[in-house]
Amino acid sequence: MTGVFSLLPEGRHGLLVPPSGGREDLSHYLAAGGYAPLPVPDPLLDRIARAGLRGRGGAGFPAAVKLRAVRDAPGRAVVVANGEEGEPGSVKDRWLLRHRPHVVLDGLRLAAAMTGTERGYVYVSDAAAEQAVLLALAERPPELRIDVVRAEHAYVAGEETAVIRRIDGGPALPRAKPPRPFESGVGGAPTLVANVETLARVAVMHTRPDVAAVVAGTHLVTLSGSGTGGTVLVEAPAGMHLKVLADLGGHGRAEGVLLGGLFGGLYGAGWADLPLDHDRLNAAGGALGCGALHFLHPEGCPVAAATEAAAYLAAQSARQCGVCVSGTGALAGTLATVAHGAAGDDTADQLRRWSRQLPGRGACGLLDAAARIVATLLAHFPDRVDAHRGAACPACADAAPDDGRRFAVAVP
Numbered sequence: 001m002t003g004v005f006s007l008l009p010e011g012r013h014g015l016l017v018p019p020s021g022g023r024e025d026l027s028h029y030l031a032a033g034g035y036a037p038l039p040v041p042d043p044l045l046d047r048i049a050r051a052g053l054r055g056r057g058g059a060g061f062p063a064a065v066k067l068r069a070v071r072d073a074p075g076r077a078v079v080v081a082n083g084e085e086g087e088p089g090s091v092k093d094r095w096l097l098r099h100r101p102h103v104v105l106d107g108l109r110l111a112a113a114m115t116g117t118e119r120g121y122v123y124v125s126d127a128a129a130e131q132a133v134l135l136a137l138a139e140r141p142p143e144l145r146i147d148v149v150r151a152e153h154a155y156v157a158g159e160e161t162a163v164i165r166r167i168d169g170g171p172a173l174p175r176a177k178p179p180r181p182f183e184s185g186v187g188g189a190p191t192l193v194a195n196v197e198t199l200a201r202v203a204v205m206h207t208r209p210d211v212a213a214v215v216a217g218t219h220l221v222t223l224s225g226s227g228t229g230g231t232v233l234v235e236a237p238a239g240m241h242l243k244v245l246a247d248l249g250g251h252g253r254a255e256g257v258l259l260g261g262l263f264g265g266l267y268g269a270g271w272a273d274l275p276l277d278h279d280r281l282n283a284a285g286g287a288l289g290c291g292a293l294h295f296l297h298p299e300g301c302p303v304a305a306a307t308e309a310a311a312y313l314a315a316q317s318a319r320q321c322g323v324c325v326s327g328t329g330a331l332a333g334t335l336a337t338v339a340h341g342a343a344g345d346d347t348a349d350q351l352r353r354w355s356r357q358l359p360g361r362g363a364c365g366l367l368d369a370a371a372r373i374v375a376t377l378l379a380h381f382p383d384r385v386d387a388h389r390g391a392a393c394p395a396c397a398d399a400a401p402d403d404g405r406r407f408a409v410a411v412p
């Protein structure tokens with residue numbers, strides 16, 4: 001199945017997924033209450049804090065904390081709508097920008113008002129998203145200066161310090177922190193880099209204060225899987241079990257799931273009862289990340305999926321941190337020996353040691369993602385890993401190289 005759906009109760013249909021497809025134009029957005037003035041004093045920031053809205057780029061950081069940090073930092077701030085979707089298994093940001101550019105631009109305007117800034121950017125790599133944003137800006141000239149900045153797509157190009165470097169004219173590569181963007185971002189100014197779904201939710205919380213808590217708890221989830229079907233983008237309420245989502249996408253027989261794009265690791269038995277919830281997934285040893293779920297087909301092999309994910313991450317390393325270059329390379333190369341039936345007696349222990357030693361040592365989260373994939377493969381599929389010792393696995397023989405094609409999805 002391929003398509004875009006909302007699983008919210010009737011009457012809330014259209015929080016972010018509208019009843020009909022196509023690009024939403026300005027008249028529709030205004031008719032729904034969009035671009036309403038922000039009252040003084042502004043009640044929106046407190047509403048965002050009370051509702052507990054968390055960023056949707058991957059880290060799940062509280063949105064109100066980030067807004068307040070930029071508002072309170074000395075100097076004239078900058079706000080950035082980050083639409084660069086690094087995870088190959090996610091489509092939500094590109095879909096939002098292509099179909100609902102006004103709700104993102106409205107969120108950017110509101111973020112600018114809350115942080116007291118007059119300068120904004122929209123940061124994208126997708127050409128269709130860029131066109132939709134430019135059209136929307138022409139339909140309604142913004143209250144602040146907004147420039148659209150294009151980057152080449154890459155796994156790390158949407159990391160917030162990479163965004164800042166690219167806007168400043170450099171490469172879209174992460175840099176070490178501190179300073180954090182709220183301390184020194186674009187041109188040295190305090191900078192809010194906010195994911196486009198986060199900004200869209202800010203805008204809806206402004207126009208629909210009555211459902212602010214629902215807006216904060218709802219997720220745009222990209223469903224994909226090996227073996228079957230196309231790509232489904234679904235607007236799902238907080239806490240929904242992953243089995244419901246898997247069934248919707250045609251993946252109900254899955255033996256596991258890769259969480260959060262490539263960021264949240266693999267999960268095996270018990271995956272069906274996992275809830276769509278940052279804290280509960282973290283407590284279960286996973287991570288929701290950007291909300292992309294890739295289901296593992298029962299006739300496939302989790303070792304093949306992990307091997308391709310690690311190889312892709314190693315290929316996407318920005319090669320700035322020595323530990324990342326050697327670490328992702330070692331993880332990917334050693335997983336490949338497992339996949340090809342060439343692992344030794346101590347290979348699994350070596351992988352386990354690396355997966356504990358490497359997290360937190362790179363300038364961005366790419367190395368952590370690779371380590372988590374290895375750690376969760378060993379934790380959730382020990383028998384499947386063991387079954388590869390001395391025996392080549394047919395599913396792994398078909399494993400693709402390092403281009404991430406297993407996980408890549410098209411915008412529905």
Ligand code: SF4
Nearest residue numbers: 318320321324362364
């Ligand atoms: S951890 Fe890896 S991907 Fe991230 S900045 Fe360092 S070298 Fe680049």
